[in-house]
Amino acid sequence: MQRFLDEEHRMLRNAVREFVEKELMPEAKELDEKGEFPWDVFRKAAKLGYIGASLPEEYGGAGMDYLSEAIITEEFMRAGSPGAVVTATLGCIPVFYFGTQEQKEKYLPVVTSGKGVSGIAITEPNAGSDVAAIQTSAVKRDGKWVLNGSKEFITNGNIASWLVIAAKTDKTAQPAYKGISNFILEHPTEGFAASPISKMGMHCSPTASISLKDVEVPAENLLGAENMGFYQIAMFFNVSRVFTAAAALGLAQRCYELALDYAKQREAFGRPIAAFQEIQFKLANMWTEIQAARLLIWHTAKLIDMGQPDAAFSSAAKVYATEIANRVAYEAVQIHGGYGYSKEYDVERYYRDARMFTIVEGTSEIQRLILGRFLTGRLKF
Amino acid sequence: MDIVVCVKQSYDVQQLKFDPSTGEPMLAGAPKKMSDMDKRALEEALKIKEASGGKVMAVTAGGSDVKEVVKEIYAMGADEVYAVMDDALKDADTTAIAKVLAAAIKKIGSYDLILCGAASTDGYSWQIPAKIAANLSIPLLPNAVSLKVENGKVVTESDLGDAVYVYSASLPVVVSVMLEINEPRIPKLSAILKASRKPFNQLSLSDLGVEVDAKMEVLSARMPKVARKNVVFDASDAAKVDEAISKLVEELHKENLI
DSSP states (O other): OGGGSOHHHHHHHHHHHHHIIIIIHHHHHHHHHHTOOOHHHHHHHHHTTOTTTTSOGGGTSOOOOHHHHHHHHHHHHTTOGGGGGGGGGTTHHHHHHHOOHHHHHHHHHHHHTTSOOEEEEOOBTTBSSOGGGOOOEEEEETTEEEEEEEEEEEETTTTOSEEEEEEESOTTOSSGGGGEEEEEEESSOTTEEEEEOOOSSOTTSOEEEEEEEEEEEEGGGEESSTTOHHHHHHHHHHHHHHHHHHHHHHHHHHHHHHHHHHHHHOEETTEEGGGSHHHHHHHHHHHHHHHHHHHHHHHHHHHHHTTOOOHHHHHHHHHHHHHHHHHHHHHHHHHHTHHHHSTTSTHHHHHHHHHGGGTTTSOHHHHHHHHHHHHHOOOOO | OEEEEEOOEEEOGGGOOBOTTTOOBOOTTOOEEEOHHHHHHHHHHHHHHHHHOOEEEEEEEESGGGHHHHHHHHHHTOSEEEEEEOGGGTTBOHHHHHHHHHHHHHHHOOOSEEEEESSOSSSOOSOHHHHHHHHHTOOEEEEEEEEEEETTEEEEEEEOSSOEEEEEEESSEEEEEOGGGOOOOOOOHHHHHHHTTSOOEEEOHHHHTOOOOOBOOOOOOOOOOOOOOOOOOOOSSHHHHHHHHHHHHHHHHHTTOO
């Protein structure tokens, strides 16, 4: 598959793989047990230019393409949840696309230099996929925006230096999605509180509940135009879903490698279990699905690089890669047998990590809904 | 100081697959990478340059697949890279390759220090550094695990297996380095991008006035087979344990393992 890439992307992949195998893999299990964001690795990765590689050089990026970002994300996530240092740029996507020059200059280098991480807060306790139903409000008062409400399941919510926050700026707008705006919120800010959520997996990628109580945001921190937030979020998902897919692919790739190694070593009935057709069939399916997911992701990333982001491809890549990641992780545990269920073996944590990916950034069901509408031309539920 | 590093694009032996029926390595399309010890030689050269200035040049020789390693060398930070590209070099033996590399080094011009990996990741012959030194009629300090350049002299700690020797020689000199000498850097993303824009300095055998005639013939290359002896020491009940232990010790002595 690597032969498909040009030299630059191949070199990038090799360099990132070397970095991850040296800096992240040996510590990954311990980092996962500690359950903290791996700041040291994040700073080192930023120094080498791996964080925000697709951002222009003037903002501390490397000016590379989204295909590079997809490759970097996959390689980092081969280490499991500690690879989530790449989520540092979540908030950078909308700021880069819709921010003013001043906003880009102020906020993007914070992340690319390794000083801090960003995030984006859309989901609320009662509004996930139904973005138009968010309740968080932003009201103009004395030349400032005042935010009130709560956010749920926000990646990096409790550690981010700044967050993009979606809020209702026009509660009367019809349809409702036309009344949403996005704001850049610095941390710490008075009235902002975030508490971490304990999760099944992805322990090194903090997720937080956020409460906003009379939080003042300067007028210049409105992102793009007022009431255009929904379109910005839609664009954000077109891009971010490719990386969610690439992250899941990284987990799948590692699970396959671990399962293959184990199957060659583990003996039963006098031969390695890899000699049994049942195991070979499992490995064949895992490998094939990984290759298919990778091609779909690379194709979708390439579309964004061509200036033609495609929501259908982003959804297809997201639903496919995250679901095969779960299937591959399941089979990897199965091939490991009892050992796969024990914490002694890495596949156990990959299995837990993989489970998150069919839920975040729009569940599999929502992705299929988007695809279904696209394919049939039916816009109504 | 002008430093020349000799770099080989070798097979990535960890990713090498073997034909299960013949045991032969499947070399067609097999992934390649910069030879591990050569990478350390390049890192050492870059460290010397960073500490005391100078220029780092690199030379590589092989078939058309050396193009990729040229970019990798630039990405790590070399100032100039020269690639001797000729299909005749694909199966050339160490004598021929060393002659070509020495000729390329002469062609580049001035040099104070020549660094090479002590052996390549794939061929592992350990012959190239000595043969380059012989071609250039300068000394070789082999198998360096540490290297210092002071007042026109090079001092190495050289691991020759039986002991670590401290050698010193005046420049110019060839030094071959071992894996332990350093931990090579991982290139920055910006350096990877810039590498594509650096010049590709290609040299041909005729540019160098060298003919490659000696060709090595590989008679056999097989995946190593580890034969298990399956010796069973019966300690199935407590009475047999002592006897089993002494038999085990005896066997281990026989194999020179203890």
